[in-house]
Amino acid sequence: MSRFMVTGCAGFIGSNLVDRLLSDGHEVVGVDNFSTGRREFLSAALSNPAFSLIEGDLMDTVTLDMALADRSVALVFHLSANADISHGTKNPRRDLEQNTIVTYNVLDGMRSHGVRRIVFSSTGSIYGEPEVFPTPEYAPFPIQTSYYGASKLAGEGLICAFCEGFGFQSWIYRFVSVLGERYTHGHIFDFYRKLLADPDRIEVLGDGDQTKSYMYIGDCIDGMLLGIEKASAPVNIFNLGTDATIKVRNSLGLIVDTLGLSPEVVYTGGKRGWVGDSPLIHLDCSRIGALGWQPRMSIDEGVVCTLDWLRANPWVFEGS
Amino acid sequence: MSRFMVTGCAGFIGSNLVDRLLSDGHEVVGVDNFSTGRREFLSAALSNPAFSLIEGDLMDTVTLDMALADRSVALVFHLSANADISHGTKNPRRDLEQNTIVTYNVLDGMRSHGVRRIVFSSTGSIYGEPEVFPTPEYAPFPIQTSYYGASKLAGEGLICAFCEGFGFQSWIYRFVSVLGERYTHGHIFDFYRKLLADPDRIEVLGDGDQTKSYMYIGDCIDGMLLGIEKASAPVNIFNLGTDATIKVRNSLGLIVDTLGLSPEVVYTGGKRGWVGDSPLIHLDCSRIGALGWQPRMSIDEGVVCTLDWLRANPWVFEGS
Numbered sequence: 001m002s003r004f005m006v007t008g009c010a011g012f013i014g015s016n017l018v019d020r021l022l023s024d025g026h027e028v029v030g031v032d033n034f035s036t037g038r039r040e041f042l043s044a045a046l047s048n049p050a051f052s053l054i055e056g057d058l059m060d061t062v063t064l065d066m067a068l069a070d071r072s073v074a075l076v077f078h079l080s081a082n083a084d085i086s087h088g089t090k091n092p093r094r095d096l097e098q099n100t101i102v103t104y105n106v107l108d109g110m111r112s113h114g115v116r117r118i119v120f121s122s123t124g125s126i127y128g129e130p131e132v133f134p135t136p137e138y139a140p141f142p143i144q145t146s147y148y149g150a151s152k153l154a155g156e157g158l159i160c161a162f163c164e165g166f167g168f169q170s171w172i173y174r175f176v177s178v179l180g181e182r183y184t185h186g187h188i189f190d191f192y193r194k195l196l197a198d199p200d201r202i203e204v205l206g207d208g209d210q211t212k213s214y215m216y217i218g219d220c221i222d223g224m225l226l227g228i229e230k231a232s233a234p235v236n237i238f239n240l241g242t243d244a245t246i247k248v249r250n251s252l253g254l255i256v257d258t259l260g261l262s263p264e265v266v267y268t269g270g271k272r273g274w275v276g277d278s279p280l281i282h283l284d285c286s287r288i289g290a291l292g293w294q295p296r297m298s299i300d301e302g303v304v305c306t307l308d309w310l311r312a313n314p315w316v317f318e319g320s
Numbered sequence: 321m322s323r324f325m326v327t328g329c330a331g332f333i334g335s336n337l338v339d340r341l342l343s344d345g346h347e348v349v350g351v352d353n354f355s356t357g358r359r360e361f362l363s364a365a366l367s368n369p370a371f372s373l374i375e376g377d378l379m380d381t382v383t384l385d386m387a388l389a390d391r392s393v394a395l396v397f398h399l400s401a402n403a404d405i406s407h408g409t410k411n412p413r414r415d416l417e418q419n420t421i422v423t424y425n426v427l428d429g430m431r432s433h434g435v436r437r438i439v440f441s442s443t444g445s446i447y448g449e450p451e452v453f454p455t456p457e458y459a460p461f462p463i464q465t466s467y468y469g470a471s472k473l474a475g476e477g478l479i480c481a482f483c484e485g486f487g488f489q490s491w492i493y494r495f496v497s498v499l500g501e502r503y504t505h506g507h508i509f510d511f512y513r514k515l516l517a518d519p520d521r522i523e524v525l526g527d528g529d530q531t532k533s534y535m536y537i538g539d540c541i542d543g544m545l546l547g548i549e550k551a552s553a554p555v556n557i558f559n560l561g562t563d564a565t566i567k568v569r570n571s572l573g574l575i576v577d578t579l580g581l582s583p584e585v586v587y588t589g590g591k592r593g594w595v596g597d598s599p600l601i602h603l604d605c606s607r608i609g610a611l612g613w614q615p616r617m618s619i620d621e622g623v624v625c626t627l628d629w630l631r632a633n634p635w636v637f638e639g640s
Contacts, residue, residue, distance in 0.1 A: 140458040141447075141460070144478075145481070150474070154420060157473045157474055160470065
């Protein structure tokens with residue numbers, strides 16, 4: 001039994017991780033500001049005495065003091081983030097604050113309280129538009145194309161500097177998009193919501209040929225936990241994704257088939273769905289694979305599973 | 321004639337650039353908070369009607385509004401920074417604020433005022449401890465080893481995201497250490513100051529085998545201006561340094577010879593002079609070389625020139 005802190009504990013990945021850690025017999029201190037996190041995702045955790053919730057924003061260092069003081073936290077899963085990659089140009093300061101400055105605050109709070117092990121949810125978006133596919137962790141030094149990627153790259157840099165400067169140990173995971181239960185943003189969410197509003201016609205951003213990789217939430221959590229268990233360098237960086245990719249138009253095809261619909265599809269055109277969108281994301285995951293990790297769910301299965309969950313939980317669309 | 325803004329205008333590189341731009345017939349709006357900048361470096365500029373000084377800290381966005389409003393600035397040279405790389409672990413928040421958040425503020429201020437061209441002084445330190453020497457701009461994705469490098473990497477990422485998201489154009493220069501007139505921090509400064517205090521004995525951080533590259537300030541400014549003139553991509557990234565390197569112990573030898581001293585030299589030991597120090601910095605500068613840039617001053621000439629300037633300007637040691 002260990003005690004873990006999870007930032008962003010009410011989010012998609014955070015709440016699934018909390019449930020896993022609790023079911024594995026650990027204690028968890030969760031932190032969330034509920035800006036995008038959902039209290040419903042913590043309903044099981046909140047009834048478990050091994051779970052404590054600190055409600056607060058990590059831009060406020062008092063939140064960290066409350067979460068870390070006198071708790072002997074063994075490791076921090078720093079998952080809180082502004083994950084709304086497609087809206088970066090509308091509010092780039094939010095990425096700076098929630099993804100970069102908050103990461104600094106978490107690191108500095110950990111240092112104050114003698115906690116030195118951190119897991120960070122980074123992103124395949126930090127490769128910008130790479131020239132090598134599938135893209136390995138040691139790809140040529142990329143140029144950033146999104147605020148989200150830039151803000152996560154800054155977070156990675158800060159973590160590495162704390163490892164060198166203060167003896168921290170880190171596991172940095174560069175995720176592809178994650179699918180599964182409690183998925184609350186991304187293309188399946190958007191497509192399903194649009195189809196609920198109009199089952200006969202759907203507009204798709206870009207030309208539909210954007211090619212992405214996805215991973216199931218359970219596989220994602222398995223990968224994170226395996227990396228911590230098996231990798232022991234001061235800085236451990238892993239891509240986490242699947243070997244497969246799917247085009248946006250094919251993902252939509254799977255969604256409409258599952259729903260039994262046949263809408264007219266209108267593509268807005270262009271290689272990118274939004275400014276900073278990557279036309280192709282495909283990560284080389286052989287580094288984590290060499291430790292024994294294999295995703296167990298295919299992209300198609302993940303899409304259908306996500307859709308099933310959204311259909312069973314229509315309340316997640318409220319207020320979105 | 322153009323109008324340029326220079327942040328960090330009272331610093332080593334900034335004030336030399338201001339003088340060059342003014343002598344080339346341009347107008348310059350300079351910004352400095354005088355935390356490390358020296359008013360003396362602006363004495364010529366301040367008597368030139370083509371120069372305006374805005375005194376203020378760029379953490380305060382009002383400073384940017386004052387500098388950018390109604391001035392039709394063509395391009396911003398964003399040189400202000402906490403350049404004290406060796407003290408990162410003493411105050412890592414300063415790097416975050418002065419190098420990352422300030423860069424965001426500059427970009428956002430430019431966007432508000434319709435200015436979209438930026439030059440950024442980055443650093444060879446962002447390569448961390450690379451495996452390829454000399455290190456090209458497209459080196460494998462590095463791991464950060466210093467707060468300074470991490471904070472500059474974050475600045476680069478933000479700039480690239482503004483180029484993609486808001487149509488900015490940028491010239492990012494990754495410098496080796498710069499030498500020459502108005503040099504006010506770095507190993508020559510430290511060695512000379514120590515030798516002034518005790519000509520018979522000097523302590524050197526590390527084992528003296530740390531190998532670095534240096535460049536003369538005039539060459540640095542030539543390179544920056546040439547890049548702007550010749551490179552026109554949205555994001556233009558250049559290493560700026562010399563093809564040569566020098567070991568710290570040999571640089572010290574040159575200094576004591578020039579001063580006519582023969583002190584006992586005591587090495588503190590270890591491959592690194594401080595936490596996050598790079599044992600070897602040697603950049604591949606062929607990309608800017610292909611545009612026609614060549615440093616005109618050798619490292620040895622640069623060291624002697626710097627020492628001559630420090631000897632002629634003992635006032636720079638006051639208060640340091």
